[in-house]
Amino acid sequence: MIDRKLILVTGGAGFLGSHLCDRLLEDGHDVICVDNFFTGRKQNVEHLIGHPRFELMRHDVTLPLYLEVDEVYNLACPASPVHYGHDPIQTTKTSVLGALNMLGLAKRLKCRIFQASTSEVYGDPSQHPQPEGYWGNVNPIGPRACYDEGKRCAETLFFDYHRQHGIEVKVARIFNTYGPRMAPDDGRVVSNFIVHALKGQPITIYGDGAQTRSFCYVDDLIEGFVRLMESPAELIGPVNLGNPGEFTIRELAELVLELTGSKSKLAYLPLPQDDPRQRRPDIALAKDRLGWQPGVALREGLLDTILYFDRLLSSAAIAATAVNGVRRPAKARRVAAANGALPLAGPGE
Secondary structure (H helix, E strand, O other), X not given: OOOOOEEEEEOOOOHHHHHHHHHHHHOOOEEEEEEOOOXXXXXXXXXXXXXXOEEEEEOOOOOXXXXXXXXXXXXXXXXXHHHHOXXXXXXXXXXXXXXXXXXXXXXXXXXXXXXXXXXXXXEOOOOOOEOOOXXXXXXXXXXXXXXXXXXXXHHHHHHHHHHHHOOOEEEEEEOOEEOOOOOOOOOOHHHHHHHXXXXXXXXXXXXXXXXXXXXXXXXXXXXXXXXXXXXOOOOOOOEEEOOOOEEEXXXXXXXXXXXXXXXXXXXXXXXXXXXXXXOOEOOHHHHHHHOOOOOOOHHHHHHHHHHHHHHHHOOOOOOOEEEOOEEEOHHHHHHHHHOOOOOOOOOOO
């Protein structure tokens, strides 16, 4: 029988936060979702409004929060370059002041707290793949530093609260994650490629496309979150959570074109400053201590994500899309797309 808890999720209306709220409710817990809606979206959690064990609160974690809860998941922070670069000072404040406020709450309540950190703490790595013991190669004054260094400072605060105050902390380092509920304008590579392909627009690749990333489907990541939070107190992290499968950016673009049936062309632009050339997690610790590893292959996860964006761009409210005047269920459409028989097209193509 589940030990029912009241759980606070900051950034709960965001891409990852909304999926975490779903999972915690499915597990039988009560959830308080806190978000300031800078990057979080109400439509990500609108299906939960009215749920007897769900509460939505507008709040900015840079300000203190006074609640009575049993656990805290701290996910609040803009996580894409477009969003965190829009207001870099506020991004740093969200990471640092948000961590301080949530840690203060956890200290007062004597409850366990989870920090959603990032693979960006490794910067442009000189060690590949990246284990948790690698200290990173980060430019502290570059345009990405507001996010990279903000998250590094947040990790420092979590470990210092653990050492100084005995707070039970859990720190996860998240690698590239994708799936339904990504924002179409967040500037992340997966959402960018899919949206542009569905619209028939050129797919922009920065650099020569040889830089690599590892892509983890959102359901796999959320499973890792829950396992880490429920692990023994002595496992505080950091723990890498991501998919160790490694793909070049060009390979990702070509796969998106294949799965969508799009005729979009590839366009190349200069590589942005401090953009990592390689990124791949070493997940040996997660495998050993959590019994966790990703189970969703990139092709499978992309099909689900493409269907989500196809419906979003078409403003369809149901999972069936009109094809040649005939409505087909999403499952049949996904199978057809996987077999190359059905191009997924959105407005503008």
